[in-house]
Amino acid sequence: MKNFLGLLFCLTVVFSVSAQDDLLAEIDSVSTQDYDTPAFKGLQIVTLQSTKIPAAKEFYFVVSHRFGSVKGGISEFFGMDMATTKIGGAYGINEWLSVSASRHTLLKVYETAVKYRLANQATGAPVTVIGYNTIDINTFLEKEDYPKIEFGDRLTYISQLLVSRKISDRLSLEMVPMYIHKNLYNPHVENDDQFSLGAGGRLKLTKRLSLNMEYVYNFDKPDFYQNPLSVGLDLETGGHIFQLLFTNSQAMTEGGYVTTAAGDWGKGDFFFGFNLYRVF
Template sequence: MKRLFVIGMILTSSAAFAQNDLLKELDQVQDSVVNYSAATFKGTRIINGHSVETVGKNNLDFIISHRFGAVNSGAQNFFGLDESQIRLALEYGLTDRLMIGVGRSSYQKTLDFFAKYRLLKQSTGARNMPVSVTLFASDAHNSTTSSTELPFYTIMQRQTYTFQALIARKFNDKLSLQLSPTVIHRNLAENQIDANTIYSLGMGGRYKLTKRTSFNVEYWYTPKTFAGTTQRDPRFTNTLSLGFDIETGGHVFQLHLTNSRGMIEKQFIGQTTGKWNNGDIFYGFNISRTFSFDKNRKRKSNAY
């Protein structure tokens, strides 16, 4: 009887030790897991400005953007819908962190090239990173005809460069916020009042309404003076935009109202003249479609 008791105690102790070792190993595995935040924003744009999101590796996004005329243009102009500016863009993911893009805008006949790099990803677990950070750089080329009001003497004078650090945090399944410190350098300013280099701060957010819809807001603050130097013509204003995103699988529809007709940084940050209180409100939309060129890999998901 004593032998059975001793054997039972030994087996029980061994099982307890084994269980403790197993729990310890599971804790170590959990401690080594990194959980990355997904879908901080639905697409690569909040409304006008870029978000921290990048296109997945070997994926191609085709984006069509429209801006109609001002709502205050009246019934004769169908409240702006008779007018239209368009931008077509292609964005390709070289890796899951690095993407490149090219776009052509009918507004000022501008051709733009850009690159985005996902420097940091918001995460918890073994690596706790409170925010996502993406770096952005672009070159915009104004191809309008040179005039007495805006003469271009060289190709370099037509270039405008933009540099941004996009910093975002997804607070929960519904709310995401982003700050976008921005520097824009124009080789040739619009007029003598404008500085060649201007500084701006973008603020944007997304609030998820349903599984496939969200409300977005975006504001770009550009002080008239910076470090004692006038940055831009007083007639230019800050841009405020309100948007509504609808995700339908392979497509993302972004509907919005904004006081800017421009669809790239040099335009909606440095050249906005519309004012909401005057009814200078432009209805617009972005439509994006993703194509995958890697059959052995699932398309990167920004699912809600």
């Protein structure tokens, strides 16, 4: 496992060093330009939402997998035996507004979301600003186990403000303050209202390949959870966008991956996965 992490680190360093000179030149020469192309190619940086929105009448079919922890080794095929799945779609109502829905096998969660543009770097603003609001519905909770449970108890609300800037043709950065409210929670280990701050970026390596990274700091994190840290590669193949990734949070819902990251990178406890987008 140490060899694997060492190889991943070396590849990241090699890619970054090889692009460093060109990046500095581009930042110096074009940092004041407005960009017509989005800061990010995928709807997500890795798991964190990006400031990209589907175009009007454009539909994205989304399939994502997170496998079990690679720490299990060959006996669990490095986590491949414990896959969780997300299936959903996002539709652009117009150029600044989209809606999405998905189903997650982990805790049998349904998620609905709305994404809307408030400012756009391409039209002269210094940054692109996107609002993103989701509602998670946990259907895993059984009436037999929770006799007094009501529909409202199953809900989690998440509000995010996505703020990105395309620094150059190769480099894009994003900040994400967010608020999470859980109607059903354990008061001994967490709060019903939680605040987090995420950050991520995309480094374009080639015409069709980019290196993405993201990190989320939780201000109300219980001691037994970690702050989510993820790294991935974007591969563009025609009408597909394919993201390969490693993360210490197995959940894929907005509230889940931010607040319940259980893996520890320092102990080799993280998850492999991918996101696949098909554009129609």
